[in-house]
Structures are given as structure tokens and as C-alpha cells.
Amino acid sequence: MNTKVKIAGIEFQNPVMTASGTFGSGMEYSEFVDLNRLGAVVTKGVANVPWPGNPTPRVTEVYGGMLNAIGLQNPGIDVFIERDIPFLKQYDTKIIVNVCGKTVEDYVAVVERLGDTEIDMMEINVSCPNVKEGAIAFGQKADCLYDITAELKKHAKQPIMMKLSPNVTDITEMARAAEAAGADAISLINTLTGMKIDIHRRCFALANKTGGMSGPAIKPIAVRMVYQCANAVKIPIVGMGGIANAEDAIEFLMAGATAVSVGAMNFINPYTTTEIVDGIEEYMKQYGIEDVNELIGAVK
Numbered sequence: 001m002n003t004k005v006k007i008a009g010i011e012f013q014n015p016v017m018t019a020s021g022t023f024g025s026g027m028e029y030s031e032f033v034d035l036n037r038l039g040a041v042v043t044k045g046v047a048n049v050p051w052p053g054n055p056t057p058r059v060t061e062v063y064g065g066m067l068n069a070i071g072l073q074n075p076g077i078d079v080f081i082e083r084d085i086p087f088l089k090q091y092d093t094k095i096i097v098n099v100c101g102k103t104v105e106d107y108v109a110v111v112e113r114l115g116d117t118e119i120d121m122m123e124i125n126v127s128c129p130n131v132k133e134g135a136i137a138f139g140q141k142a143d144c145l146y147d148i149t150a151e152l153k154k155h156a157k158q159p160i161m162m163k164l165s166p167n168v169t170d171i172t173e174m175a176r177a178a179e180a181a182g183a184d185a186i187s188l189i190n191t192l193t194g195m196k197i198d199i200h201r202r203c204f205a206l207a208n209k210t211g212g213m214s215g216p217a218i219k220p221i222a223v224r225m226v227y228q229c230a231n232a233v234k235i236p237i238v239g240m241g242g243i244a245n246a247e248d249a250i251e252f253l254m255a256g257a258t259a260v261s262v263g264a265m266n267f268i269n270p271y272t273t274t275e276i277v278d279g280i281e282e283y284m285k286q287y288g289i290e291d292v293n294e295l296i297g298a299v300k
Helices: 077-088 104-114 135-140 142-155 171-180 216-230 246-255 272-286
Strands: 005-007 010-012 016-018 040-042 059-062 065-068 094-099 121-125 160-163 185-188 192-195 210-214 237-240 259-262
Touching: 016 272, 059 210, 065 216, 077 094, 077 104, 094 104, 104 121, 104 142, 121 142, 135 142, 142 160, 142 171, 171 185, 171 216, 185 216, 210 216, 216 237, 216 246, 237 246, 246 259, 246 272, 259 272
Parallel strands: 016 040, 016 259, 040 094, 094 121, 121 160, 160 185, 185 237, 237 259
Antiparallel strands: 005 010, 059 065, 065 210, 192 210
């Protein structure tokens, strides 16, 4: 039985990854999860300099999920290269580094620094709804997405995967722009912009007012967008958005994703990722499927 998938020439032992921002670099989770069993660890966003993130409160529960406005807090590329990459290299899993920035130059600086490291791929976060600077514009305008993708491809030594925002009118327009500019893959969806008001205190639940909605409630939207993109572009897709179990993951694969990322559920059950790996294998045995790639895009 084969569970291996390929993205941009890189072979992953299975199609299950972590979603950026929900797993750190795996250090905390390594007490619960055998990182060797994951297809890849996708790290929290890394910038060229340390970012403090947004003021608190910056996480709140909502029906069917959560809102976060962390604001991509991170220690910066220097600490990441010195501390996080050596930690991840201990494990037999692929390393995908999520890159964030406020200007094209910021992104380029991180991409160039990562060029000489032993990572496998970069996921470019141009779609975080919680950062007030220019990053959101890159992810919501097709011409901006094209320009930043094309520029980063000039500097990147590893494959790049552009992370798409669902907060757009036509997700396929964004997918096509990323593909046309040379992206090796795309990942979607990032969080949906949401808001919660505390009616007893008459104030916003988040200091940022708005936050990124994640969790099971967004899954039908994510599946639809992955399906649309899979039928619009030829590059591989990593699907995410509300994946809680193997059934959810298989749904994304059938919609056309080559792999999946698990996010919010890591906070509820830290074993979710490996349970999904097991669940996909059980499903394959149940239905006599020899190769997981048979499931990818099975629904047309």
C-alpha cells in the first residue's frame, strides 16, 4: 500500500502535514506526536526580523471553531535557523517553512536566508487577515500576487508554495496568477475574516476587532475552493480548512488536493495528525485502494 505523494518533485511519505501557526516548529507537540510519522511539518510564519504580534486578547472561541489575531508573532529568521531547523532535522519528515513579511523586500530577505539551509520547501504567507501592513493586499489582488510570486521565484533555491486567501471574489483567479508567475504549488485556504462581540462588556472579543476564522465550520467552503482551484490549475494543491479527522482529509484529496494540512484541531486534540495518517490507511484497506494517489481528484 502506497501513501507517498509528490509535490514539486519532493516525495512525502504521506499526505498529512501541519498547518502553519498551529504547531510551532513541532517542539511542543513532539511530546505527543511522533513527528517521523508526518508527511511534513509546516512551521509558524518566519519574518526577517522578530515580530511582537498583535495586542491581547487575540484568540476567542466561536461556534464551530475559533478566531485568532495573533499577528504572526515570531522570533525572526536568525533564531529560526539557529534553533528550529536543527530541531526538525532530527526527524524523518519534510520541513516546509512558512514565510511572512510586510514588503516584497522582507519576503526576499527570508527566502534568501533559507536558500542555504536544509529545508525542503517554503510556504509563502501572503494571505494573513490579521496583519495590518501590506501582506493582505498581496493575497487579495491577482496582479500583486503574480508580482510577488515571480520575484520570489528569482531568489528561491527551494520550491515555493503560495498560500491563498479565501477572502476574495474568485479564488481561481488567484490560483491562476500564482501558477502563471511560477509557483510550484499552492495551499488553501487561509482563515476567513471574522468578528465576535462580547455583548456583556460591549466590546470586541479580540483587541484587533477582526480575526481569522478556522475550525470545522469553514470546511465546506475550503473543500469547494480546493475543488475549484484543482480544476483551474495544474500545479499541486495542499488543502486545509477545518480538517478534524481522516474523513475530512479524504474529502480534500478527492476534491483535488495532493496533501492536507491540519490546523485548529491540533489545539483540541494534539494527536489529530497521526490519527488522520492511521485513518487514511484504514480507509485504503477498507476499500482495497493500493495507492493514495488514486483518491486525488477522484471527484470531477
